[in-house]
Amino acid sequence: MTTDNPASRPRVVVLGGGFGGVGAARALKDADVDVVVIDQHDYHTFQPLLYQVATDLLETTAVGHPLRDLFHDQPNATVHKATATAVDLDKREVLLSDLDPVPYDYLIIALGAQVNFFGTEGAEEHAFPMYTLADAVRVREHVLRKWEAADNDHSLLEDGALNVVVVGGGPTGVESAGALAELYRNVFCEDYRNLPQEQARIILVEASPELFTMFKAKLRGYAKNALGKLSVEVLTGEAVASIAPTRVTLKSGTVLPAHTLIWGAGLQAHPIVHSLGVQLQRGNRVAVGSDLTLAQHPEVYVVGDIAWITDPETNKVLPQLGSVALQSGEWAGANIAREVAGETTKPFEYNDKGTMATIGRGAAVVQFEGGRTMQGKLAFLAWGAVHLALLSTGEDRAKAVVDWTWAGFGHKRPTRITVSTEKTA
């Protein structure tokens, strides 16, 4: 990485190329600074649609966009692929794996989170998390391989090879279970005509008594009903005790035969937080002040899933959502732009535009801030419109339209192929 800084203008290092990091870097476009964006991958992930990659509804490249592409029109920004391992707050530099440290004048930490298995036995080895693009691709390929294996050896059916346990009754779990059921009931039934659909169960497990706790009772009821129509079995008030390659054991003692377990149940902050020397909040998140900076370090901003941001209006902690990440990232960038221009920073104000989720084709729920709700086909269309608008570029939008159109018309999924790049003899 070239980290010479011949110009004397301040360098802003942005760690992470997700919603928070990209929002922050873009907000600095017109500021008199050098922006250095560092991510361990060469792509930006549109996380809200990850489950569609896992269930063959969208291409990898509709959801993962080249990170460098997003800054072609921003001359003051460069992108570097590197893994940040720690922050040295005193020396004001970021330590990188295998590369020299990068000094900063301002730092924006937007490294997000990673899965939290809460110590569940066997989860580390056998569960499939759903937080990154690589996670989604792994789920997709694993499920396809199970169907191919069962096609060649029907005895695997009895062993539950096609069953999937989805853990977590939040958006990740519900959306994954719904989309997987659509794939099973509409596509695989044609792809694998000889395999009995009733031996392909999808079981959604949630520890609390209700799915979708962030939604009103009416929407929760709608979601449960929509899942039922797709033959998704919902087990609420149940938690996973242990996970083996072909079996999932619940705390109630029930053993579910399943070769796939998708974990959509919990997050913990990126481990870089341990280098900050601050007391961590629940899920290892880092508390920030009202202007999103770290205490005693006005030059360090923390945004997105890694941050513990308290909304001053409600005094509640903001959830780990894409909209919070994007808005807090943009705000941090704008605050630095203000500082560089000699102005003072402003306290963050979150603009809650509502919450939405899909359960399957034509089935979605939307809850607006203020209390109004939508459900069913209209909510599904609203969901589609909003997500199309949010995708990074016209190119990504066009791709999503192509994939969704074909999936909608023909129940086809374009992406259900497994291209192994391992060399074979």
Place this chain on the structure above:
Amino acid sequence: MTTDNPASRPRVVVLGGGFGGVGAARALKDADVDVVVIDQHDYHTFQPLLYQVATDLLETTAVGHPLRDLFHDQPNATVHKATATAVDLDKREVLLSDLDPVPYDYLIIALGAQVNFFGTEGAEEHAFPMYTLADAVRVREHVLRKWEAADNDHSLLEDGALNVVVVGGGPTGVESAGALAELYRNVFCEDYRNLPQEQARIILVEASPELFTMFKAKLRGYAKNALGKLSVEVLTGEAVASIAPTRVTLKSGTVLPAHTLIWGAGLQAHPIVHSLGVQLQRGNRVAVGSDLTLAQHPEVYVVGDIAWITDPETNKVLPQLGSVALQSGEWAGANIAREVAGETTKPFEYNDKGTMATIGRGAAVVQFEGGRTMQGKLAFLAWGAVHLALLSTGEDRAKAVVDWTWAGFGHKRPTRITVSTEKTA
């Protein structure tokens, strides 16, 4: 695999899901037979556009289409993912890796070819072939990794990390070199603003004195000129002696610093040919009679790249091209349909519709049977129209249009991301 044959109608086993195999199976749609298509992958590859996957112009899933999808509307066909290892001509069964043998009444062998390094030292370990979808993905990821590595360590530039040697002056080599040059000169120059383009050389090596020997002199001149405009260095009359991870040595003694060598220079038939007990032709291809059957085995057809088909009109052997594979496959299927219906088979007639290739955006050559030629923008448009028409489904066509449109308007390549699914700690 379920290979019970309760109906007494004949079973046609088709080995290979490429142009030959799919053409053959589709031609049997209305025949009173059971068609069993066996391929080692779950996808059909549109091979003529592989180089566009390697150079980030097209998505993997625009070129690799789910094989099962192509038979949703064909009730007499089933698709199985399995690796055929040998044919037992006497027992009339196909041996599979890890699975029971599959008996056949008719067999169509359409397993294509694999790369032939002609014993070149180091090629097996270090060269990147360009025949399969996995090959193309490997090239793409390797090249991206080299640019990312050079971005983090500029000393790699001097070592030739960004240089690519492309071996072979046929369509695979020329199209790959041209598309790679477009990627380098139009996209990477923006993605990696700090890296000097002149240290990213693309060198095309061809042993014979001319590129594109199948084309007329006029088109060859045009192609060479178009490559020059893209700063592709063309070395004709040169062959590769040995390949090391960062160096390519030519037979003339010249050593080229390059961390990537793309091999588009030669093919040999799929190794299943060795189980047939017949004398093999050049490149291990299997000679067939005029109706595409194996001598003494009228129930066994051999089609596509694996076959040695002599055109009775010209007495020349047909080249290993997609159009030959598709037409011979369809003809074999039609011949079996005739036999099952009590008719006699017909000798294969190849309908040569001409040859085309692209060198870069707006630059292509077309040579029609009969002698007429086209070059430049009009040829490029014709090339695009023909390839769009040939893609398997409307979905694939729509995807190619989206990718090409954005690449055309903005020099953007949507697919230049590397999603590693290896688990990391």
